[in-house]
Amino acid sequence: MTGIMGKFVENLPRTPDRSQSKPSGSPLTLLRSMTPLQGLLFVSGWLAWTCDAIDFFAVSLTISGLSVTFNEPTSSITTSITLTLLFRPLGAIIFGLLSDRYGRKWPLIVNLLCCSVLSLGTGFVTTFSQFLAVRSLFGIMMGGIWGQAASLGLENAPVDARGLLSGIMQQGYAVGYLLAAVVNLQEVIPRNDWRILFWFGASFSAFAAFVRLLLPESAYFLERRAAARADGGFVSEGEKTRIFFREMGKAIRLHWIRCIFCLVLMSAFNFYSHGSQDLYPTYIQKGKGLSAHLATVATIIGNCGAVVGGTIAGYVSQYLGRRITIIICCCFTLVFLPLWYLPTSFAGLSAGAFFVQAGVQGAWGVIPVYLSELSPVAFRSTFPGVMYQLGNMVSSASAQIETTAGDRYKTSEGLPDYGKVSLILIGVISGVIIVCALVGREEHAAQFEKGRAAFERDSGADIIEIEAKTDRDHQEAQLEKLKMDQPV
Numbered sequence: 001m002t003g004i005m006g007k008f009v010e011n012l013p014r015t016p017d018r019s020q021s022k023p024s025g026s027p028l029t030l031l032r033s034m035t036p037l038q039g040l041l042f043v044s045g046w047l048a049w050t051c052d053a054i055d056f057f058a059v060s061l062t063i064s065g066l067s068v069t070f071n072e073p074t075s076s077i078t079t080s081i082t083l084t085l086l087f088r089p090l091g092a093i094i095f096g097l098l099s100d101r102y103g104r105k106w107p108l109i110v111n112l113l114c115c116s117v118l119s120l121g122t123g124f125v126t127t128f129s130q131f132l133a134v135r136s137l138f139g140i141m142m143g144g145i146w147g148q149a150a151s152l153g154l155e156n157a158p159v160d161a162r163g164l165l166s167g168i169m170q171q172g173y174a175v176g177y178l179l180a181a182v183v184n185l186q187e188v189i190p191r192n193d194w195r196i197l198f199w200f201g202a203s204f205s206a207f208a209a210f211v212r213l214l215l216p217e218s219a220y221f222l223e224r225r226a227a228a229r230a231d232g233g234f235v236s237e238g239e240k241t242r243i244f245f246r247e248m249g250k251a252i253r254l255h256w257i258r259c260i261f262c263l264v265l266m267s268a269f270n271f272y273s274h275g276s277q278d279l280y281p282t283y284i285q286k287g288k289g290l291s292a293h294l295a296t297v298a299t300i301i302g303n304c305g306a307v308v309g310g311t312i313a314g315y316v317s318q319y320l321g322r323r324i325t326i327i328i329c330c331c332f333t334l335v336f337l338p339l340w341y342l343p344t345s346f347a348g349l350s351a352g353a354f355f356v357q358a359g360v361q362g363a364w365g366v367i368p369v370y371l372s373e374l375s376p377v378a379f380r381s382t383f384p385g386v387m388y389q390l391g392n393m394v395s396s397a398s399a400q401i402e403t404t405a406g407d408r409y410k411t412s413e414g415l416p417d418y419g420k421v422s423l424i425l426i427g428v429i430s431g432v433i434i435v436c437a438l439v440g441r442e443e444h445a446a447q448f449e450k451g452r453a454a455f456e457r458d459s460g461a462d463i464i465e466i467e468a469k470t471d472r473d474h475q476e477a478q479l480e481k482l483k484m485d486q487p488v
Contacts, residue, residue: 014321015324016444048108048149049150054179058197060277065188066194081400088389089392096381097244097248111144143385150169151218166372167366171311175303187200254460262371272429275402283406288344289415310364322442325366327438373443377452401425406421
């Protein structure tokens with residue numbers, strides 16, 4: 001027992017060593033340290049992730065209109081959200097593997113174009129069954145975006161800037177929600193036509209694909225291909241694919257405990273975001289009696305808080321560490337939950353939305369770089385993307401849980417109390433995330449861009465991480481095990 005407690009205490013979050021958290025200047029200085037191409041590749045990944053949010057929240061923002069069109073209750077409409085989340089892991093696996101095997105450019109372009117076609121098609125469905133079918137296919141396409149966007153944006157950036165860029169990258173989701181809310185406010189509500197929002201999402205995804213088309217392959221992949229040619233010896237594409245899957249097996253055997261931890265962590269994080277966002281417009285309309293216009297404005301204000309919180313937290317995590325920053329953000333969220341739930345006025349509810357989303361998305365702002373640092377170095381598109389989307393799948397019923405429970409509990413005015421259910425959910429999940437941050441591990445400022453690509457031999461050995469370990473006996477044991485796994 002003493003040994004277990006000693007290891008627990010030793011693993012508690014600490015600020016990084018000075019060598020890993022040395023002051024690198026203001027956020028503007030960090031952004032200026034990037035080359036134009038690095039900046040454009042990051043923007044390309046950010047745009048892709050923003051597209052994902054626009055398309056996903058198009059349903060959340062138009063639930064009332066969808067209910068009228070298809071003559072279905074709110075709980076049935078949220079089934080489409082559940083299906084979208086359930087199918088996301090499949091897309092993360094497909095496009096993550098393609099990205100790690102063939103590069104960051106063409107898999108992402110194809111992914112975005114598929115999103116565009118399906119978002120466009122959503123606006124032409126005429127039955128609820130068709131709507132559910134299209135949204136299920138859409139879930140597969142959406143699932144492939146995040147892992148590709150994060151790997152593209154971060155692997156090409158300077159190590160010192162990755163905390164800040166992680167926060168900016170993740171808040172592409174909040175910006176997407178913000179853009180969707182603005183279009184909903186200015187176009188959808190006045191015209192009473194929910195289809196406009198889906199068509200806007202389709203055009204945005206096509207634009208993001210065009211931007212990616214204009215840019216070259218990720219520098220990481222170009223360098224690894226050049227290194228493979230410099231080593232001499234021709235390796236066919238078929239052999240590279242066989243090497244890829246063999247090395248993937250090694251990576252899974254080496255990181256299976258980490259896979260379990262990341263799955264639990266990302267399940268909690270997805271409950272965190274979906275629990276605080278998906279039904280928020282419905283909550284303040286039906287639970288607080290606000291108009292659709294004011295509900296949309298409050299959503300916009302909340303997402304402004306998300307952008308601020310995520311960007312600041314990502315930057316701060318470079319100095320405090322990823323886990324300490326996550327814990328601080330969760331505590332911040334808990335402090336402002338009463339302001340999120342108790343007010344009845346638009347001003348009070350908007351303030352609560354701003355601060356709660358600053359906390360929730362502040363914690364989320366650390367996730368792209370945190371998962372990338374924990375990921376096997378050769379599978380930085382597949383591992384983070386699959387862990388993220390498996391967490392989405394686990395949390396896929398969050399919207400239905402909230403609507404079903406909210407319909408059973410009423411406010412003093414007899415309105416559905418969605419807010420109380422969301423309040424409890426956010427509070428509990430904040431505690432779960434804090435526990436995960438306390439018991440998890442951290443590879444702060446890992447230089448994953450120096451690892452081998454997944455199509456190279458021994459890439460699954462995760463050499464960079466092994467060299468960084470201080471326990472020499474453990475390192476030698478892992479290397480010996482990997483040698484034994486090599487085919488004769």
